Amino acid sequence: MRASEYFAPTLREIPSEAEIPSHQLLLKAGMVRKAAAGIYTYLPLGYRVLEKIMKIIREEMNKAGGQELLLPIVQPAEIWKESGRWDVYGEEMFRLKDRHGRDFCLGPTHEEIITILVKSEVSSYKHLPLLLYQIQNKYRDEKRPRFGLIRGREFIMKDLYSFDCDEEGMRKSYEKMYQAYVNVFDRCGLNYKIVEADTGAIGGNKSHEFIALADTGEAEIVYCDACDYAANVEVTPCKPTPPKAVESKKYIKKELVYTPDMKSIEEISQFLQIDPQHMIKSLIYVADGELICVLIRGDRQINEIKLKNELGCNNLYLATDEEFFNNNLVKGYVGPIGLEDIKIIADLEIPLMDYAVVGANKEDYHYVGINPKEDISIYEALDLRIVEEGEPCPNCSGILHKTRGIEVGQIFQLGDKYSEALNALYTDEKGENKKILMGCYGIGVSRTMAAIIEQYNDKDGIIWPLSIAPFHVVIIPVSEKDEKMMNAAEKIYEELNNLGLEVMLDDRDERAGVKFKDADLIGYPYRITVGKKTVTDNTVDIKSRLNGEEVTININEVGNYIKSLIKV
Ligand code: ATP
């Protein structure tokens, strides 16, 4: 490819809307352009990278026995109503109507439509197991589309669905996919951790996420320093610990205290000189329409995923100002004492407290000296908090460490969730009808591209791992006006092309400095500089973008040398 003819509009400035390196560099290096919030066009360079990732995925899916198909993006509402997810998906689902007023959606995921397909085509155990997959756009009207390709509203996903006769088959399919995912992410050069995960709206009972480690990631995970336990914080069980003994005896008697304009834990803690671990946060949630009060220690964080799973509700949110007002609740001063008709759910640590501070349900007042076991009518105590750095491992005596990352893939054992809802049955050897057991397995293809950049970049630009780089090599003739230099560059270009390498010849009428800058920005793994030395003593400089190493070699050796590095 010749840069003079190639559509790769690089930018000099970082676009202001881009907050994290992958978003900035994808725009700057001319790989993507925004069409609308969370919706992107892939330019030729970016699309080449995507295709490489998709090729790796296809190879690994096929190797594991997967068969590729293509499902529709536009899906009829009926199948979603049948599975019960038309309402569960809520605002994240892009919905539309056809000219007859019938409801459709743009597929956020494809469990329903593939289950319907398999149900109507598969009748006997002889047709199972089946592993079917596609690589296609998904549509989710995310609340906060951001970080470029990381959280899009239209994004590319590989989704595979497994169909098995029994538990053992389902587990085998799961193991195959687990290994296939390891292979995919290894080949993409990612540094990642595999963690136990929540099953969310997809459902099922066992799930793992593949998390590419990055400080900019939205996923928080923990891993043990002694065993191989690793989990998303959303599902990490927490051991309840009592707070340390109170230091001052000032507030051990139950009484109302005046706390004017003190609404936050920090303010009250400072005002009363009480450690937040002796305070109780009372959070008012609305769970499928019902108001509940959730209690958690002042120094802890509520885990909404655990709460939602424990309550078994579909819709959970913190009560709005209007809901506070309508229920006579005093914002900033809500507490569990005297709360009528509202169920009180407490974290496991609450009953271990004594002499606690709680809101008094009265403007400007708190109670002190509360003993939760006696003074609060707790409906249920559950593990509802987010694990913290340094807490004990739930599996061994080790210590948990926290880190952040980007979820690039997730796999689920679904069991009969969809075959039950959609009545997908097969007949076994004895002629009996049984439910098909399923698994589903997703990789965020476009998100993976961004995650790789988060791990592979420096101040000059992207550093693509060889396996997914848009081109292997760029050849930079220092001056395209020098005929001898251009001839040498053309010769190398032809030779490398003939060797099957992917080569960009930067023959643009630009200063050498601009070409070098763009080469670093775009992140070609190897850069061959054809300069004065090439004309005078037949040598070129070859520089690795990954480690900056540079060698000078004879022009006749370039082919073999590059080939030995790249091994296509
Ligand atoms: P998240 O928790 O990040 O919203 P999810 O758990 O809803 O993701 P899945 O339903 O498991 O996502 O989808 C499979 C994969 O698709 C995810 O592992 C992720 O890599 C990718 N993905 C999900 N949502 C998006 C999005 N909005 N933009 C880009 N990729 C996404």
Ligand code: MG
């Ligand atoms: Mg997920």
